[in-house]
Amino acid sequence: MFDLSNSPLAGTVALVTGGTRGLGRALVFDLARKGFVVYATGRTPDALAALAADAGDLAIHPVQANIANPEHNAALVARIAEEQGGLDVLVHNASLLGPRTPLAQISTDTFRRVLEVNVLGIHDLTHRVGALLRPGAGVLLVTSGVGVVGKAGWGAYSVSKFGVEALGQILAEELTQQRVFVVDPGSMQTAMRAEAYPAEDPTALRRPQDNTAPFLWLLLEARHSGERIKAQTWEGPARKSA
Numbered sequence: 001m002f003d004l005s006n007s008p009l010a011g012t013v014a015l016v017t018g019g020t021r022g023l024g025r026a027l028v029f030d031l032a033r034k035g036f037v038v039y040a041t042g043r044t045p046d047a048l049a050a051l052a053a054d055a056g057d058l059a060i061h062p063v064q065a066n067i068a069n070p071e072h073n074a075a076l077v078a079r080i081a082e083e084q085g086g087l088d089v090l091v092h093n094a095s096l097l098g099p100r101t102p103l104a105q106i107s108t109d110t111f112r113r114v115l116e117v118n119v120l121g122i123h124d125l126t127h128r129v130g131a132l133l134r135p136g137a138g139v140l141l142v143t144s145g146v147g148v149v150g151k152a153g154w155g156a157y158s159v160s161k162f163g164v165e166a167l168g169q170i171l172a173e174e175l176t177q178q179r180v181f182v183v184d185p186g187s188m189q190t191a192m193r194a195e196a197y198p199a200e201d202p203t204a205l206r207r208p209q210d211n212t213a214p215f216l217w218l219l220l221e222a223r224h225s226g227e228r229i230k231a232q233t234w235e236g237p238a239r240k241s242a
Contacts, residue, residue, distance in 0.1 A: 013084045015039045015076075017067050017125070018094030020047035022190035023142065026208040027091055027215055032058040034220070039080060041065040041094065067094050067121035068113075070128075077128045087132040089219050092122045092141045092164075097192050098156040111156045118160035122167055130175075137178045138219035141168045143228075145184055165228075172226035179225040181218040185211055186232035206232065 014031045018024040019040025028040045028051070037059040042048045048062040055062075063079070065072040080087060098114040099106055122141065133139070146154045147161025168182035187193060188211055189202045214234040218227065221237070 011035070011037065012088040013037045013039075013080065013086060014089035014091070015041075015080065015087060015129070016089075016091040016093055017041045017065075017121075019091075020044070020051050020062065022192065023185055023188060023208040023211065024091070024093040025051065026212050027093065028060060029054075029058070029209075030212050030216055031089065031219075032060050034216075036089065037061070037084060039063055039076070041067065041076065066117075067125050068116040070124050073121075073125045073128050077125075077132065080129070081132055085132075086134045087129060088134055088137050090126070090129060090133065090137065090139045091215070091219075092125070092139075094121065095142065095160075095192070096157075097195055098160075100153050100157075100196055101155065102153060103155050106155050111159075114156035114160050115163070118157070119163035119167065122164065126167075126171065133175070133178050135177045138222075139171060139175065139178055139180045140215060140219060141171075141180075141182045143168070143182050143184050145186075147184070168228065169226070175225075179218075179222065181222065181225070182228040183215055183218065184228075184230045185215075186230060 012035060014036045016024050016028050016038060019028040020042030028038050032038045039061045040051060041063050043066050045064065048064055051060065051062045063076055065076050067073060094117065096114050096117040098110060141164050143164045144161045146158040147165045150158050165182060168180060172180035187205050188208050189205045190208060194202060211231055214229055214231045
Protein backbone atom coordinates (compact mmCIF):
# COMPACT_ATOMS: atom_id res chain seq x y z
CA MET A 1 0.00 0.00 0.00
CA PHE A 2 1.25 3.49 -0.85
CA ASP A 3 1.03 5.98 2.02
CA LEU A 4 1.13 9.37 0.32
CA SER A 5 -0.32 11.43 3.16
CA ASN A 6 3.00 13.20 3.76
CA SER A 7 3.90 13.71 0.12
CA PRO A 8 4.29 17.39 -0.85
CA LEU A 9 2.32 16.53 -3.99
CA ALA A 10 -0.57 14.86 -2.19
CA GLY A 11 -3.85 16.18 -3.56
CA THR A 12 -2.37 17.66 -6.70
CA VAL A 13 -4.30 16.79 -9.84
CA ALA A 14 -3.14 15.54 -13.25
CA LEU A 15 -4.84 14.68 -16.52
CA VAL A 16 -3.06 12.37 -18.95
CA THR A 17 -4.71 11.68 -22.30
CA GLY A 18 -4.01 8.32 -23.86
CA GLY A 19 -3.22 7.07 -20.39
CA THR A 20 -4.08 3.40 -20.73
CA ARG A 21 -0.99 2.19 -22.56
CA GLY A 22 2.59 2.96 -23.47
CA LEU A 23 4.14 6.22 -22.33
CA GLY A 24 0.83 7.61 -21.11
CA ARG A 25 0.29 4.66 -18.79
CA ALA A 26 3.83 4.92 -17.43
CA LEU A 27 3.32 8.62 -16.66
CA VAL A 28 -0.04 7.93 -15.01
CA PHE A 29 1.58 5.54 -12.54
CA ASP A 30 4.63 7.73 -11.92
CA LEU A 31 2.47 10.74 -11.14
CA ALA A 32 0.09 8.73 -8.95
CA ARG A 33 2.99 7.30 -6.94
CA LYS A 34 4.15 10.85 -6.25
CA GLY A 35 0.80 11.74 -4.76
CA PHE A 36 -1.19 13.06 -7.70
CA VAL A 37 -4.83 12.33 -8.27
CA VAL A 38 -4.62 11.25 -11.92
CA TYR A 39 -7.36 11.20 -14.54
CA ALA A 40 -6.35 8.98 -17.45
CA THR A 41 -8.30 8.90 -20.68
CA GLY A 42 -8.65 5.94 -23.01
CA ARG A 43 -11.05 4.79 -25.68
CA THR A 44 -11.54 1.07 -25.04
CA PRO A 45 -13.32 -0.44 -22.01
CA ASP A 46 -10.83 -3.32 -21.76
CA ALA A 47 -7.82 -1.00 -21.52
CA LEU A 48 -9.58 1.19 -18.97
CA ALA A 49 -10.55 -1.83 -16.90
CA ALA A 50 -6.96 -3.12 -16.96
CA LEU A 51 -5.69 0.27 -15.78
CA ALA A 52 -8.21 0.32 -12.94
CA ALA A 53 -7.27 -3.21 -11.90
CA ASP A 54 -3.57 -2.36 -11.77
CA ALA A 55 -4.07 0.94 -9.95
CA GLY A 56 -4.64 -0.70 -6.58
CA ASP A 57 -4.93 2.01 -3.91
CA LEU A 58 -3.38 4.71 -6.10
CA ALA A 59 -5.67 7.64 -6.95
CA ILE A 60 -6.03 6.80 -10.63
CA HIS A 61 -9.34 7.53 -12.36
CA PRO A 62 -9.71 5.92 -15.80
CA VAL A 63 -12.10 7.87 -18.04
CA GLN A 64 -13.49 6.65 -21.35
CA ALA A 65 -13.01 9.58 -23.70
CA ASN A 66 -11.88 10.33 -27.23
CA ILE A 67 -10.24 13.76 -27.23
CA ALA A 68 -11.30 14.25 -30.85
CA ASN A 69 -14.88 14.40 -29.52
CA PRO A 70 -15.73 17.84 -28.05
CA GLU A 71 -18.61 16.37 -26.04
CA HIS A 72 -16.24 13.90 -24.38
CA ASN A 73 -13.85 16.74 -23.56
CA ALA A 74 -16.63 18.85 -22.10
CA ALA A 75 -17.79 16.01 -19.86
CA LEU A 76 -14.22 15.24 -18.77
CA VAL A 77 -13.48 18.84 -17.82
CA ALA A 78 -16.81 19.17 -16.01
CA ARG A 79 -16.02 16.06 -13.97
CA ILE A 80 -12.57 17.31 -12.95
CA ALA A 81 -14.01 20.71 -12.06
CA GLU A 82 -16.67 19.13 -9.87
CA GLU A 83 -14.44 16.58 -8.19
CA GLN A 84 -11.16 18.52 -7.87
CA GLY A 85 -11.74 22.19 -8.64
CA GLY A 86 -8.45 22.63 -10.47
CA LEU A 87 -5.64 21.00 -12.42
CA ASP A 88 -1.87 21.03 -11.82
CA VAL A 89 -0.63 18.89 -14.73
CA LEU A 90 -1.99 18.32 -18.23
CA VAL A 91 -0.24 15.82 -20.49
CA HIS A 92 -1.38 15.71 -24.11
CA ASN A 93 -0.23 12.18 -24.96
CA ALA A 94 -3.13 10.69 -26.95
CA SER A 95 -2.20 10.27 -30.59
CA LEU A 96 -3.25 8.49 -33.77
CA LEU A 97 -0.65 7.16 -36.21
CA GLY A 98 -2.76 6.81 -39.32
CA PRO A 99 -1.56 4.93 -42.41
CA ARG A 100 2.16 4.77 -43.17
CA THR A 101 1.66 5.41 -46.90
CA PRO A 102 2.47 8.17 -49.40
CA LEU A 103 0.27 11.24 -49.16
CA ALA A 104 -1.32 10.47 -52.53
CA GLN A 105 -2.75 7.27 -51.03
CA ILE A 106 -4.28 8.87 -47.92
CA SER A 107 -7.92 9.86 -48.27
CA THR A 108 -9.08 13.25 -47.04
CA ASP A 109 -11.30 11.60 -44.45
CA THR A 110 -8.39 9.62 -43.03
CA PHE A 111 -6.14 12.69 -43.03
CA ARG A 112 -8.83 14.64 -41.20
CA ARG A 113 -9.27 11.89 -38.60
CA VAL A 114 -5.57 12.02 -37.69
CA LEU A 115 -5.63 15.81 -37.37
CA GLU A 116 -8.79 15.66 -35.27
CA VAL A 117 -7.04 13.56 -32.65
CA ASN A 118 -3.50 14.89 -32.81
CA VAL A 119 -4.13 18.62 -33.28
CA LEU A 120 -7.76 19.65 -32.93
CA GLY A 121 -8.23 17.45 -29.87
CA ILE A 122 -5.32 19.13 -28.12
CA HIS A 123 -6.71 22.57 -28.90
CA ASP A 124 -10.24 21.71 -27.85
CA LEU A 125 -9.24 20.11 -24.56
CA THR A 126 -6.76 22.87 -23.69
CA HIS A 127 -9.39 25.50 -24.49
CA ARG A 128 -11.97 23.82 -22.27
CA VAL A 129 -9.65 23.09 -19.37
CA GLY A 130 -8.01 26.51 -19.35
CA ALA A 131 -9.98 27.91 -16.43
CA LEU A 132 -9.00 24.90 -14.29
CA LEU A 133 -5.25 25.24 -14.83
CA ARG A 134 -3.76 26.55 -11.61
CA PRO A 135 -0.93 29.11 -11.63
CA GLY A 136 2.32 27.26 -12.27
CA ALA A 137 0.57 24.22 -13.74
CA GLY A 138 2.59 22.15 -16.20
CA VAL A 139 1.21 21.54 -19.69
CA LEU A 140 3.12 19.01 -21.76
CA LEU A 141 2.64 18.06 -25.41
CA VAL A 142 4.16 14.84 -26.78
CA THR A 143 5.70 15.28 -30.21
CA SER A 144 7.90 13.31 -32.62
CA GLY A 145 11.00 13.68 -34.73
CA VAL A 146 8.78 13.79 -37.81
CA GLY A 147 7.21 16.92 -36.36
CA VAL A 148 10.33 18.91 -37.23
CA VAL A 149 11.55 17.02 -40.32
CA GLY A 150 8.96 15.67 -42.75
CA LYS A 151 9.65 12.16 -44.05
CA ALA A 152 8.13 10.20 -46.90
CA GLY A 153 5.49 7.75 -45.76
CA TRP A 154 4.67 9.59 -42.52
CA GLY A 155 1.95 11.68 -44.13
CA ALA A 156 -0.85 12.85 -41.87
CA TYR A 157 0.99 11.91 -38.68
CA SER A 158 3.99 14.05 -39.60
CA VAL A 159 1.79 17.00 -40.53
CA SER A 160 -0.10 16.65 -37.26
CA LYS A 161 3.09 16.66 -35.22
CA PHE A 162 4.24 19.81 -36.98
CA GLY A 163 0.96 21.19 -35.65
CA VAL A 164 1.76 19.95 -32.14
CA GLU A 165 5.10 21.77 -32.27
CA ALA A 166 3.33 25.00 -33.24
CA LEU A 167 0.68 24.55 -30.56
CA GLY A 168 3.37 24.09 -27.94
CA GLN A 169 5.25 27.21 -29.00
CA ILE A 170 2.11 29.35 -29.12
CA LEU A 171 0.72 28.06 -25.82
CA ALA A 172 4.07 28.76 -24.16
CA GLU A 173 3.66 32.40 -25.20
CA GLU A 174 -0.01 32.68 -24.34
CA LEU A 175 -0.37 30.71 -21.09
CA THR A 176 1.64 33.19 -19.07
CA GLN A 177 0.54 31.78 -15.70
CA GLN A 178 1.45 28.18 -16.59
CA ARG A 179 4.49 26.31 -17.92
CA VAL A 180 4.32 24.64 -21.35
CA PHE A 181 6.70 22.00 -22.69
CA VAL A 182 7.09 19.85 -25.79
CA VAL A 183 8.86 16.49 -25.57
CA ASP A 184 9.95 14.06 -28.25
CA PRO A 185 10.07 10.71 -26.42
CA GLY A 186 12.03 8.90 -29.14
CA SER A 187 11.67 5.24 -30.06
CA MET A 188 10.05 3.05 -27.42
CA GLN A 189 8.42 -0.35 -26.98
CA THR A 190 4.86 0.76 -27.72
CA ALA A 191 1.95 -0.50 -29.78
CA MET A 192 2.19 2.56 -32.04
CA ARG A 193 5.88 1.93 -32.69
CA ALA A 194 5.12 -1.71 -33.54
CA GLU A 195 2.40 -0.56 -35.92
CA ALA A 196 4.81 1.83 -37.63
CA TYR A 197 7.71 -0.65 -37.77
CA PRO A 198 6.26 -4.18 -37.70
CA ALA A 199 9.58 -5.83 -38.59
CA GLU A 200 11.53 -4.10 -35.81
CA ASP A 201 12.80 -5.97 -32.74
CA PRO A 202 11.09 -4.17 -29.84
CA THR A 203 13.57 -5.48 -27.28
CA ALA A 204 16.18 -3.16 -28.79
CA LEU A 205 14.10 -0.14 -27.75
CA ARG A 206 13.67 1.63 -24.45
CA ARG A 207 10.60 0.73 -22.38
CA PRO A 208 8.15 3.58 -21.71
CA GLN A 209 8.54 3.22 -17.94
CA ASP A 210 12.29 3.79 -18.36
CA ASN A 211 11.74 6.98 -20.35
CA THR A 212 9.68 9.15 -18.01
CA ALA A 213 12.36 11.04 -16.06
CA PRO A 214 12.56 14.03 -18.45
CA PHE A 215 8.77 14.36 -18.47
CA LEU A 216 8.59 14.34 -14.68
CA TRP A 217 11.42 16.83 -14.34
CA LEU A 218 9.70 19.28 -16.67
CA LEU A 219 6.32 18.89 -15.02
CA LEU A 220 7.52 18.99 -11.42
CA GLU A 221 10.71 21.04 -11.41
CA ALA A 222 11.36 23.06 -14.57
CA ARG A 223 10.58 26.75 -14.25
CA HIS A 224 11.24 28.03 -17.76
CA SER A 225 8.23 27.62 -20.01
CA GLY A 226 8.69 26.79 -23.67
CA GLU A 227 11.36 24.11 -23.43
CA ARG A 228 11.46 21.40 -26.10
CA ILE A 229 13.58 18.38 -25.35
CA LYS A 230 14.38 14.97 -26.74
CA ALA A 231 13.80 12.54 -23.90
CA GLN A 232 16.44 10.01 -24.86
CA THR A 233 19.26 12.55 -25.21
CA TRP A 234 18.20 14.61 -22.20
CA GLU A 235 21.14 15.02 -19.83
CA GLY A 236 19.30 16.25 -16.77
CA PRO A 237 19.58 19.54 -14.91
CA ALA A 238 22.82 18.72 -13.08
CA ARG A 239 24.88 18.17 -16.22
CA LYS A 240 23.27 21.06 -18.05
CA SER A 241 24.34 23.49 -15.34
CA ALA A 242 27.85 22.09 -15.04
